[in-house]
Amino acid sequence: MSTIMLKPYKSNIVTLSANFVDYFMPKARGEYVKVYITLLRYTQMGEDGVTSNFLADILGLLETDVFKALEYWDQVGLISLHTIDAHGSMSIEIKESQSLVSPLLTRSEENPVQSEKPTSEPEKRTENMDPMLQEISMLMGRPLSSSEAEKFLYFKEQYKLAEEVIILLVQHCVLKGKPNMKYIETVAISWDSQGIKTAELAQQNIKKHEEKWMNYRKVLTYIGMSDKDIPKPQEDLLEKWFYTFGFTTEMILKACDISFNTLGKVEMGYINGILRSWLKDDIKTLQDIEKNEKKPRKSRPTKKSQDKDFTEREYDYDDLERKLLGWDK
Template sequence: MSICKFSSDFDDVGSTPVSNIFINHFMLEAPGEYVKVYLLGLKCCYYGQEFSIHSLADKLFMSEIEIEKALKFWEKSGLIKLCYTDGEYTVKYLPIANTGDKKHTMSINDTEVRQMFETIEQMLGRPLSSSEMDTYLSWIDEYDFSLEIIAMLVSYCVTKNKTSLRYMEKIAIAWHDAGVKNALDLEEYLKTESKKWIKYKKILHTLGLNTDEVMEAHKQMMDRWMNDLGFDVDVIIKACNECTLKINEPSFPYINQILINWFNEGIKTINDLEKIKKVPKHKKTSTVFKAPKNYFNGYNQRTYDVDELERKLLAHSRGESGE
């Protein structure tokens, strides 16, 4: 388990002051969850507290992956310095006054850069602030984006009516993680995402959920069903229907258990499911989850008694207390 050790170059440790520079220039355009990580880390830094990544995630109701992304975000912003050795993060908070002006590969005065900013301003229908310009230039260095990709990113966000820097930063990170470097990469990525969302929507529609209600954890779980367990979408929809019929509410953990049960029985398609249903069941037995290789990487592995889980969920749905 990764342990965070916080250290500081600040002299006054009697309180936890937050710099106005952070509030005025960093906090306003940073993701809200990342701000919470920074502030909690700042407090830990001053009082010499140590937290594991898991503890921070639990305390802030975030995933461990999100905590690590937040720390890397602030490192790229020049506010902290990360060292990772022997399973431990050392998180060093830097004086904001020493961050200085950011230096970028490309200058705001470059002709091509000015043309890109003019294009973005036309798309947004307003002038860009110096902070926005600085952020766009930082993506060239941080994500290895071309000017074309940045313009396409803004255009993509405009079509979704989501033009805050916070949202654009999330898209930029997603494109970077997917290896998008040029227009061809982006075209292929968007095609893949479109196909994936068609499948997401089918599953969510079956559960009576809107796309706005789906969280990143839900998408990750649906990806595991389709990629790691290898289920057809039609089989996943069957599991969704079975969940709704049995407990009268959408439950991703319950659907997950149904699919794990089917996976252990060798079911991957609707035909496989129909064949299994035709086989007479002489004796009902509990199924123990045998996770496929690489399934739920980063999670603690446990065994589940499906019969017991179903009994408890049914009791809960009827308002009965469990044993």
Template sequence: MSDFVLKTDGTPGVTSVSNLFLDYYMPGANGEYVKVYLYLLRALNCPDISLSVAGLADVMDKTESDILRALKYWEKQGILSLECDDANTLQGIYLCTIPDPVAKKSEANATVSLRQEKETPAPKSYSPEELNAFAQQSECRQLLFVCNQYLGKTLSPSEIETILYFYDQLHFSADLIEYLVEYCVCKGSKSIHYIRTVGLAWAEAGISTVGQAKERTTTYRRNTFAIMKAFGINDRNPVDPELSYIEKWLNTYDFTLDLVLEACRRTMERLHKPNFEYADRILTRWSDQKVHNMNDVLALDQEHQKKAARRAPASQARSTGFTNFQQRDYDFDELEKQLLESQH
């Protein structure tokens, strides 16, 4: 196969794209994310383009959540940096020099011991002498008293060790720990296991101040109540297993709220009652199939319909033999629904 030469009659404008981006970052990225980045490069050399999240969403025919997901993805890759105000409103985007992943890997290998030191430490058991030393610190003593009040009981030894783990090993401030416990209790959970789960998620996210925690929890709380409402649950807070599912969908799978609500809608449409387990099956399947937005969901639906249409003629062809035999027409969706209902 011969090479070809690309030509043009006019004098084209030029948008420079780093070879590092093309070689290392573009191949593994979602195509929609790539389009957002390329558009930003184009806008960099065109001062007439007015940039906003809403404007980008209109140009790309995507939702604003899709645009923000793309921006956050590139920020994690070190391609750009997002500049936000105190209200977490996007004020600017700084396009960084494209990192060389080969050089980064070499640097990472050279500093592996340093990284290990920064990993989240495992909880340790405190000796009676150490516990007594903490009890002598006024800040620590006040912290444990406040936690007693929030949980409405005297803390057990394991609960005290969990609080001290945040204070002594993760270096959370007393104010941040108080807010952590308050937040979990207000969500309807006094379980120290759940408090530990949320606290570790904050540590992994780099949250070190109450302001950062409030920013994260405000969005999470709003999304949580939206999910409960989608299930028709308006008269109570979510319980621990439900909170674990929601945490998984929004943070582990990193799904946008509209995708989670769509899974809830399909669950209610199929079962006519809230069922977190069934919704989780839908969202786990979408995660495995690399679903990022509603367009991906619609594409899966269309593919499913095509496969069903191809199976129908084959099924009819097989039914021509043994015409005196009365075949059963099983509704597998209905059988699945009955099976789920029998388990609850």
């Protein structure tokens, strides 16, 4: 008996399922499709792994686009994505590419004459889906993963949110540019804690939220920031300035000007210090600032010359800067 040695053969063909082409590809962004097909190629070639930087380079994308694509395909269920270490390394398993193709090939081999196209699993899932979930899927512009569908049903059962309230919640998050499940769940928890259980209360809350963000956007636009990119600590500062301190947009923009003129940049912590001082001194309007600037300055020795006195305003921005930056210690 002779042993026949086989040399490994790597196909130069990337196999895509018909269901991917018919159902998933039309709904996905172009760069997401590029990432998925490239992952499929290297998986089918038996590669152990690729780096996000490599994918970004060969596809002409940013690394952030690559990560967004991976999150998208994980959400729709075509890949299983797991972080495996503290450096952000990931384990990726292509979950449905072969299972979506095999049934089609098997059926056509068994009955070559049959021309009727079999219904794919995603299509069946969509047809049989709860009407609320169907509408949510349309709002989000993509099919829901099974875990996402379960989460929305959980909102309904656990938080006792009406279906129309959940739909309003999703619509609100999508319009804010934050259609990810983590943010949607955060809003759902907030609504539950506030007792927002009806469509009327939900609409009132959304209107109040939009009015609040209209004020925020004026400040953010003025200092060159986007409301979609603002970190939570900065958002909390804006809320404090408007709704705890009670300052108008005009006064906050004035504080922004002072920060820029003093530091050469807009520093949120510095602005917060200015507004706290104004609150303490009961300065609420631009006229109050003007009146305060006309008050006689207190005599205070400079650091350069202890024996030379000078007068300054009761509200001293230079002194505030030193304190905020820790230079007075």
